[in-house]
Amino acid sequence: MGGAKKPTAASKDKSTATKDTKKSKKDKGESGPKKAEIIVMVNEQQAMKIIQSSKVVTVQDLARQTGVKISAANAFLKNSAIKGTVKRVGGYSGHHLYQAVSS
Numbered sequence: 001m002g003g004a005k006k007p008t009a010a011s012k013d014k015s016t017a018t019k020d021t022k023k024s025k026k027d028k029g030e031s032g033p034k035k036a037e038i039i040v041m042v043n044e045q046q047a048m049k050i051i052q053s054s055k056v057v058t059v060q061d062l063a064r065q066t067g068v069k070i071s072a073a074n075a076f077l078k079n080s081a082i083k084g085t086v087k088r089v090g091g092y093s094g095h096h097l098y099q100a101v102s103s
Helices: 009-031 044-053 059-066 070-083
Strands: 086-092 095-100
Touching: 044 059, 044 070, 044 095, 059 070, 059 095, 070 086, 070 095
Parallel strands: none
Antiparallel strands: 086 095
């Protein structure tokens, strides 16, 4: 019947060395430089041109065509709906369809 293996002197040194390096890596990450906030704006003229040239547009379509993140395109479409330049015409569960308001 076998028992638990006793650690050798070499393995004891390795285990203490790895514990020390893990602590130092953790300390480096916490004291490192902080990331700057990045604000991405949608070019309003370009976005309105895209919306007016299509029958309906989704958030994903607008983000892909303008080259911005989906969250930025979504914020632009929501603000445009509040202003009255765009209206929501359909969709469900966050996948809404938007259409330019006829002047």
